[in-house]
Amino acid sequence: MKNSILTLLAVSTMLACKKSETTTVNQPMDSTAVAPSVDSPAVTADSTTVTGTTNTKVSLSDQDKKFADGAAQGGLMEVMMGKLAATNASDKNVKNLGEMMVKDHSKANEELKSWASTVGYTLPTSLDAEKQKKYDELKSKKGAEFDRMYSDLMVSDHKEDIAEFKKEAADGQEASLKSFASKTLPTLDHHLMEAQKTKSGIK
Template identity: 50%
Template sequence: MKKIAFNVLLAASLFTAVACNETKKEDSTEVAEDQNEAKFDEKMEDDTEFAVAAADGGMMEVQLGELAQKNGSAAAVKDFGKMMVEDHGKANDELKALAQQKNITLPASLSEDKQEMYDDLAKKTGQEFDKAYADHMVKDHKKDIDEFKEEAEDGKNADIKAWAAGKVPVLEMHLQKAQAMQDAVK
């Protein structure tokens, strides 16, 4: 009888450990979106999704900026990376404070697709990294500008809308510098 009870307890412990391990693998962005969906009505859905995506993108910009300073070879790449860490780090802090005010849950780590992009770039160094990083920064900032403009125009929450609008000029400046960096490393 003691052996059966011990085996049942052991099996339950193993299932619990596996279940806990599985939740760690869950995409932090998806978790944040699910939590926000449960807290807010449809009116705020687009705003909370924007905030989650902006946080995910901002975290990636900082992490890639740090990587650029380490793996890049061109001064333009290292300088751009430093600017990304500073500017997006500041924007991330502002967004965290705003999200806290609005009770919006933000992701704690990169989404799976952003992590894959980071991992791919982390395998590169020197000129190969410089070109891939520059290409990614141009493409990413074009997409970000469109998303931030859309939120600034169509957002329902006045504070999130204003935050997004305030970031558009900085993102446009980043795009110009990313394009110059891209030309420099070709």
């Protein structure tokens, strides 16, 4: 009888152990079941990070891109032609005009490059076919012929520049680029005035 009781106790103890083992085994399964909800926030966090990264990249409108490209090439041409004028012009006022263009447009070009670096935009680093043709034509001129062509180009180009910078200041989407356009306009107005004065003074 005692043996029977002991056997029953032993069986009960074994069953109890098995039950606790089953519970123990089930717990990891429960925690695994909970795991997807733990992982879900992580996925959300990742997607938020990706979205955040995308949002930090400045989205430029077609107007902004067109203006930035035109301003970069125009500024480059002004510097290149200004250097030609500083060495090839026969008229002192034309030389001075060229030197002013090199100085002011080099500064504006650096500001534009700094902006492009900040927003991650790649500016053109060479002239387009039309501007290259103008530069090559000017380079082939000498003396008074050079003076006349250079001053003519500075008047016509600055009229175009002023129109483009005004358009960007009014219609541009990117705030810092609009600010650059607005800030540069007075310099361009001054350049146009000096170019017209120089042109009228050439004999």
